[in-house]
Amino acid sequence: xxxxxxxxxxxxxxxxxxxxxxxxxxxxxxxxxxxxxxxxxxxxxxxxxxxxxxxxxxxxxxxxxxxxxxxxxxxxxxxxxxxxxxxxxxxxxxxxxxxxxxxxxxxxxxxxxxxxxxxxxxxxxxxxxxxxxxxxxxxxxxxxxxxxxxxxxxxxxxxxxxxxxxxxxxxxxxxxxxxxxxxxxxxxxxxxxxxxxxxxxxxxxxxxxxxxxxxxxxxxxxxxxxxxxxxxxxxxxxxxxxxxxxxxxxxxxxxxxxxxxxxxxxxxxxxxxxxxxxxxxxxxxxxxxxxxxxxxxxxxxxxxxxxxxxxxxxx
Amino acid sequence: xxxxxxxxxxxxxxxxxxxxxxxxxxxxxxxxxxxxxxxxxxxxxxxxxxxxxxxxxxxxxxxxxxxxxxxxxxxxxxxxxxxxxxxxxxxxxxxxxxxxxxxxxxxxxxxxxxxxxxxxxxxxxxxxxxxxxxxxxxxxxxxxxxxxxxxxxxxxxxxxxxxxxxxxxxxxxxxxxxxxxxxxxxxxxxxxxxxxxxxxxxxxxxxxxxxxxxxxxxxxxxxxxxxxxxxxxxxxxxxxxxxxxxxxxxxxxxxxxxxxxxxxxxxxxxxxxxxxxxxxxxxxxxxxxxxxxxxxxxxxxxxxxxxxxxxxxxxxxxxxxxxxxxxxxxxxxxxxxxxxxxxxxxxxxxxxxxxxxxxxxxxxxxxxxxxxxxxxxxxxxxxxxxxxxxxxxxxxxxxxxxxxxxxxxxxxxxxxxxxxxxxxxxxxxxxxxxxxxxxxxxxxxxxxxxxxxxxxxxxxxxxxxxxxxxxxxxxxxxxxxxxxxxxxxxxxx
Numbered sequence: 161x162x163x164x165x166x167x168x169x170x171x172x173x174x175x176x177x178x179x180x181x182x183x184x185x186x187x188x189x190x191x192x193x194x195x196x197x198x199x200x201x202x203x204x205x206x207x208x209x210x211x212x213x214x215x216x217x218x219x220x221x222x223x224x225x226x227x228x229x230x231x232x233x234x235x236x237x238x239x240x241x242x243x244x245x246x247x248x249x250x251x252x253x254x255x256x257x258x259x260x261x262x263x264x265x266x267x268x269x270x271x272x273x274x275x276x277x278x279x280x281x282x283x284x285x286x287x288x289x290x291x292x293x294x295x296x297x298x299x300x301x302x303x304x305x306x307x308x309x310x311x312x313x314x315x316x317x318x319x320x321x322x323x324x325x326x327x328x329x330x331x332x333x334x335x336x337x338x339x340x341x342x343x344x345x346x347x348x349x350x351x352x353x354x355x356x357x358x359x360x361x362x363x364x365x366x367x368x369x370x371x372x373x374x375x376x377x378x379x380x381x382x383x384x385x386x387x388x389x390x391x392x393x394x395x396x397x398x399x400x401x402x403x404x405x406x407x408x409x410x411x412x413x414x415x416x417x418x419x420x421x422x423x424x425x426x427x428x429x430x431x432x433x434x435x436x437x438x439x440x441x442x443x444x445x446x447x448x449x450x451x452x453x454x455x456x457x458x459x460x461x462x463x464x465x466x467x468x469x470x471x472x473x474x475x
Numbered sequence: 476x477x478x479x480x481x482x483x484x485x486x487x488x489x490x491x492x493x494x495x496x497x498x499x500x501x502x503x504x505x506x507x508x509x510x511x512x513x514x515x516x517x518x519x520x521x522x523x524x525x526x527x528x529x530x531x532x533x534x535x536x537x538x539x540x541x542x543x544x545x546x547x548x549x550x551x552x553x554x555x556x557x558x559x560x561x562x563x564x565x566x567x568x569x570x571x572x573x574x575x576x577x578x579x580x581x582x583x584x585x586x587x588x589x590x591x592x593x594x595x596x597x598x599x600x601x602x603x604x605x606x607x608x609x610x611x612x613x614x615x616x617x618x619x620x621x622x623x624x625x626x627x628x629x630x631x632x633x634x635x636x637x638x639x640x641x642x643x644x645x646x647x648x649x650x651x652x653x654x655x656x657x658x659x660x661x662x663x664x665x666x667x668x669x670x671x672x673x674x675x676x677x678x679x680x681x682x683x684x685x686x687x688x689x690x691x692x693x694x695x696x697x698x699x700x701x702x703x704x705x706x707x708x709x710x711x712x713x714x715x716x717x718x719x720x721x722x723x724x725x726x727x728x729x730x731x732x733x734x735x736x737x738x739x740x741x742x743x744x745x746x747x748x749x750x751x752x753x754x755x756x757x758x759x760x761x762x763x764x765x766x767x768x769x770x771x772x773x774x775x776x777x778x779x780x781x782x783x784x785x786x787x788x789x790x791x792x793x794x795x796x797x798x799x800x801x802x803x804x805x806x807x808x809x810x811x812x813x814x815x816x817x818x819x820x821x822x823x824x825x826x827x828x829x830x831x832x833x834x835x836x837x838x839x840x841x842x843x844x845x846x847x848x849x850x851x852x853x854x855x856x857x858x859x860x861x862x863x864x865x866x867x868x869x870x871x872x873x874x875x876x877x878x879x880x881x882x883x884x885x886x887x888x889x890x891x892x893x894x895x896x897x898x899x900x901x902x903x904x905x906x907x908x909x910x911x912x913x914x915x916x917x918x919x920x921x922x923x924x925x926x927x928x929x930x931x932x933x934x935x936x937x938x939x940x941x942x943x944x945x946x947x948x949x950x951x952x953x954x955x956x957x958x959x960x961x962x963x964x965x966x967x968x
Contacts, residue, residue: 220568220569224565224566224568224569224570224571226571226572226575226743226744227744227745228744229569229572229744230572230575230740230741230742230743230744230745231741231744231745233572233737233740233744234737234738234740234741234744235737236737237733237734237736237737237740238733238734238737238738238741240730240733241730241731241732241733241734241736241737242730242734243730244726244727244729244730244733245726245727245730245731245734247726247730248722248723248724248726248727248730249727252722252723252726254718254723255718255719255723256716256717256718257501257716257717257718257719258709258710258714258715258716259501259714259715259716260713260714260715261701261712261713261714261715261830262701264604264699264700265604265828311659312659314659314660314662315658315659315660315661315662315663315667316658316662316663317655317658318654318655318657318658318664321663321664322654322664336760353760361760363664363665363666364664366760396760400644400784400796400797401640401641401644401645401779401797402640402641402643402644402665403637403640403641404760404761406760406761416872418862419637419641420779420780421780421861421862421872421873421876422784423873432784434873434876435780435784435876436779436780436781436782436783436784436796436797436800437784437796438784438785438786438795438796439786465644466644466647466648466795466796466797467647467648467786467793467795467796467797468647468648468653468654468657468793468795469649469650469651469652469653469654469792469793469794469795470654470791470792471793471795472788472791472792472793473791
């Protein structure tokens, strides 16, 4: 391996096109003036770094200004980085080495040797197959008996919790500040987020109440009676991935989910009309009490929120 | 002095020979090999800045009233977690800088891991003996995306809270076990009481530990197998060419680490990222549109947005919609990616050990498949911002969604075809894709007509011809092929 190979001009446009030599390298052979110039630049980069580090300390004492700190830290680090890379590229002579990759794969003889080394133990274990199986069984059982309770106590059993909400017959509809809502508070086109009284913030119960022109409502299964005077209430949990369905397109009477843009037809029982939501928003049957307040007539018409394996076993 | 030091260790550990081998270890040099290094350095920077942040972050959903230097939120109710992030951002010295370095480093790390995977894929570096390490790399890619998403959720701001709700729904949608799994992983129905504590443990202990372990194995394998080489004169699968670890390579690598840190510090200082005080604290019943996840989650968001409203019900059970785009399709994607070395081997029947890389143009079909896959991810990422796109283009969101549904299929097919044709053309013509491609001069001859003259020696040879030459040179007389380097030698640029 004695052939020399010359490379193209180095990428950083350095003064000396480095000559890569295979095999051992003698003394560095860069022209002295090139080395001197490189050393000056490296010194300059390190000086910048030191000044920036001092500046960082000062800025730390004076206050907490992120732009100044960021730039100073970048300079302090960048100076060192420049110095290291220039040092490598200018002051060390590049050396290209070609050598054998070495000892793997090991080859047939070594493989046989390994097999021979493993064999006595394997045979000794194989003489007691029943004990070997028992050992495996004991380890497995111990693992399970330790692991199962740990896994099991990571979280509560789902039970019925995904099916239940805090709505009950007669519950007052209140807004996020616990103020009861009157039917007369809602004008046509207006919309409000509501919770059952006493459960503000309850995720599964959050609902959205809107008023639309009563003649336009066309709810399925004769549920028009559950939306008195055109005041209709739906679960606010998107049936796709559970985001709050918070956008109301008044012109089209559509509720829209801001996460994945499923759209629900308010007039037609919140049937999904676009996007990935597979089911309508469950409706909350409501009535207007004698004082004009909105109250729930019961729970949602279906389990609210996104789908899951055993959702069908809900109410 | 150094001799004394080596002796001290050698007497205790017998480390002299290991140290000698390490210092003289040969590292092939090429810019594309630095991408993986950048990923590693970003991870180290993430651990450093992240450790700093754990001193101040409080993983608690307990409601507190904020009183602090940021006046617009003064007196507002928020979780302790959000309040602690406010404190880090406005009161802790260097807090905001470190927080922003942490976030920028996360963005850079996922990008570097993905680019590194692309480099390994397109150069065939995943072939035996590196197929095993490719699997670890794919695992690292998924872990990196996962840890990023959970970290993004920790500040408990309005955006991240909504993202968590979607993740919960996706876990919930898994057939048979999803309901239980969601309760075990997150600790209850949404919003689970100790969600932030669990995310915190995942983000600062379990996932970083897993990444450190897999990364350690990944690097140990690189160390053991030695780095691959791009094709070069006189190189074959039994040889390695590069420079020794000490001193030039070590200085360059350390320099790159510090440079990555410097760039991240500059980004963090000058470009604001994730200003949670603008978004405000999380609230279950508010969600805003225009919210974008970090870039690496955009393609998953796009999948979830574009997938049709399929839900299958029968026998009282259902497979919920989010399962398909949220679990099944990404799962298929990463499984195919992880098994790619074996999938390819089924067709090539190639059982040999490869240490010399391939150029993308040498294997047009693989290159085209890779380009197509990248196009899918890019189109899905664009779809993940369909609302922003729609408002820029003046489309309504339904039109934008429908257009994106078509483009997600059409564009990758086109990209596949174009990449295949280009690669095949380059392979057949032997033209280098980047360097000066005309290797002929055309002159008008005095007698009329044209004279073609070859400019570069060795021009117009197909890749196979050049490789053959290279192999001949390696096998034949050493020192026979002196003179100007061929186009295939670019690893020392």
